């Protein structure tokens with residue numbers, strides 16, 4: 222490949238904050254809110270003009286994972302910021318009918334169902350309002366470009382936006398880009414699961430349909446009475462960190478949308494009056510890089526329901542695809558330990574979201590947006606505590622982190638019962 226030498230130049234320092242969160246998806250927005258609520262001056266960098274990531278920018282209008290979907294499902298395993306969002310959406314009439322066959326719950330604190338269909342516009346509103354109220358400095362329409370690393374420590378990030386190129390300095394950076402962009406650029410080891418090594422689910426372009434004047438019978442995926450979000454064209458799993466593959470997949474999926482809808486209309490004649498109202502800006506990409514962390518979650522951890530002393534979040538979601546079927550957990554969830562959020566080899570950095578240190582199998586459980594928000598809340602809280610105490614993320618007092626998370630309403634199943642301690 223030909224190369225071009227880009228000359229070095231001085232760039233302005235646009236922010237000097239405590240915590241810089243890169244990515245405003247489910248993980249990043251929860252991280253930013255948690256960090257700011259815990260007293261850290263927090264900047265959230267997001268390339269779109271709103272928050273929600275895959276939930277909104279890819280119209281994945283169904284957030285899963287507050288509890289297991291089958292017996293035993295007595296325990297709600299995620300609370301905290303994710304629960305607050307659902308309760309706010311309920312107040313605004315922003316919840317639709319989830320496509321899952323699940324037990325009914327009253328949608329009250331501690332009484333949430335496994336899954337909720339979300340009105341994506343109201344989700345954008347609620348999450349932005351939450352950030353503003355927490356005092357998060359939202360830097361939107363801004364793309365992360367590079368990590369600033371000095372002496373093995375991430376000191377900030379370089380971004381591009383309409384104002385040009387600038388540096389944002391921070392005492393701790395939280396990589397919630399989904400793709401581990403910050404960690405990769407900072408030289409943290411990472412890996413990707415290739416499709417020929419492990420079965421991966423298709424990436425997919427969702428779209429919203431508007432029903433005609435007569436609302437048809439039946440329930441559709443993420444159903445909001447006058448509209449629904451219907452599963453759209455899938456493409457073979459791609460490398461979402463490769464611009465050429467990303468472009469080719471967008472083109473392929475977008476050119477298939479109207480054929481796809483025509484097929485659905487042929488199968489469901491009652492949709493004759495419905496129309497395609499919206500495709501989202503971004504094809505839904507399920508997974509890219511996984512960061513090498515101080516601990517890597519294993520298949521056994523997830524299947525056996527392992528408990529960790531440094532638990533910071535819980536996933537009770539099924540492993541959706543790896544085993545060739547939707548494999549439900551035979552327990553009420555496994556712990557996500559803090560070590561999965563702490564990258565190897567670099568200080569000043571935490572990771573949150575789908576790129577945490579995990580094997581493929583557990584990833585297919587905790588990648589659901591509800592546990593992802595719990596992981597984000599943990600990362601943001603940890604970042605704020607690092608600023609408060611002067612500790613590096615790997616040296617943070619785990620007990621203090623857990624106490625703070627519990628005080629902020631997170632669910633950690635602590636203190637343990639004697640039976641749990643023995644397991």
Ligand SMILES: Cc1cc2nc3c(=O)[nH]c(=O)nc-3n(C[C@H](O)[C@H](O)[C@H](O)COP(=O)(O)OP(=O)(O)OC[C@H]3O[C@@H](n4cnc5c(N)ncnc54)[C@H](O)[C@@H]3O)c2cc1C
Nearest residue numbers: 244246247248268274275285365399505506507574575590
């Ligand atoms: C096809 C598909 C179906 C799914 N179905 C479900 C489902 O039914 N229920 C469920 O709960 N989950 C589902 N998921 C999984 C879930 O959506 C993701 O695992 C989850 O959104 C991951 O959250 P995240 O915050 O880690 O990353 P993301 O949602 O990917 O958010 C990352 C954010 O970072 C921003 N960003 C990335 N790079 C940069 C950069 N360089 N500069 C600035 N900003 C950047 C992005 O714009 C985005 O806002 C599905 C995912 C896909 C793709």
